[in-house]
Amino acid sequence: MQIVDPYIQVEKVDGIKIMKNIERACRTCYRSEGKISEESYKTLLNNCITRGHESVLEHEKITIRMFCDIGVYKDLTRHRIASFSIESTRYCNYGKDKFNNEIKFIKPCNMDDGTELYTKWENTCKEIEKNYIEMSKLGALPDQLRMILPHSTAAEVTMTANIREWKHILNLRASSHTHPSIRQLIIPLLLHFKEIMPEIFGDVPYDTEFPKEKYAKLTQIDEIY
Numbered sequence: 001m002q003i004v005d006p007y008i009q010v011e012k013v014d015g016i017k018i019m020k021n022i023e024r025a026c027r028t029c030y031r032s033e034g035k036i037s038e039e040s041y042k043t044l045l046n047n048c049i050t051r052g053h054e055s056v057l058e059h060e061k062i063t064i065r066m067f068c069d070i071g072v073y074k075d076l077t078r079h080r081i082a083s084f085s086i087e088s089t090r091y092c093n094y095g096k097d098k099f100n101n102e103i104k105f106i107k108p109c110n111m112d113d114g115t116e117l118y119t120k121w122e123n124t125c126k127e128i129e130k131n132y133i134e135m136s137k138l139g140a141l142p143d144q145l146r147m148i149l150p151h152s153t154a155a156e157v158t159m160t161a162n163i164r165e166w167k168h169i170l171n172l173r174a175s176s177h178t179h180p181s182i183r184q185l186i187i188p189l190l191l192h193f194k195e196i197m198p199e200i201f202g203d204v205p206y207d208t209e210f211p212k213e214k215y216a217k218l219t220q221i222d223e224i225y
Helices: 015-026 040-051 055-059 070-076 116-137 142-148 163-173 180-196
Strands: 002-004 007-011 061-069 083-086 104-106 154-162 217-221
Touching (some): 015 055, 061 104, 070 154, 070 163, 154 163, 163 180
Antiparallel strands (some): 083 154
């Protein structure tokens, strides 16, 4: 058994280029392409967002890759206008050599290591893995084995959404009303988007009380796929 931390990878994008592409698409509505300048996108995007004219944000998309627990992706897949490719517990048999005959569990961010509560969680995961491996040796298929996997089970997720939907998702999922494991991943992503596209994501609120030391590690990579 491995207890691991979640992480998030984001494809390297040029935030300014994305915003300028959105500006050019938006100016089709007014045939005002002649007004494009080096920084004209800032005013135009601000006006669009202020007026609620956010459909123009759908012209661009971003893909990320997450290593998270099952509970996280179960919540995120409730968002309709996004594409998901998820590690399948129905086809992946963690009792095989391909997975080193072990299950990976995401370390919970809402239980302190060394406490009785954390020890109970850890012992439960160990017992689940033990039974999973034994069932696998008895010939159980992955779609049978998955029935005993808990929400803490780690999985890789590739997710793509347009900019408008990302703004909607982050607005909802970075708040204090969401599960801590989601905030752990989503807040760092929002902060990254705020940095590279402030005109679009600058007004999106988030739970500033969530401990920064618990933020999932975020890296930018050239290719997600």
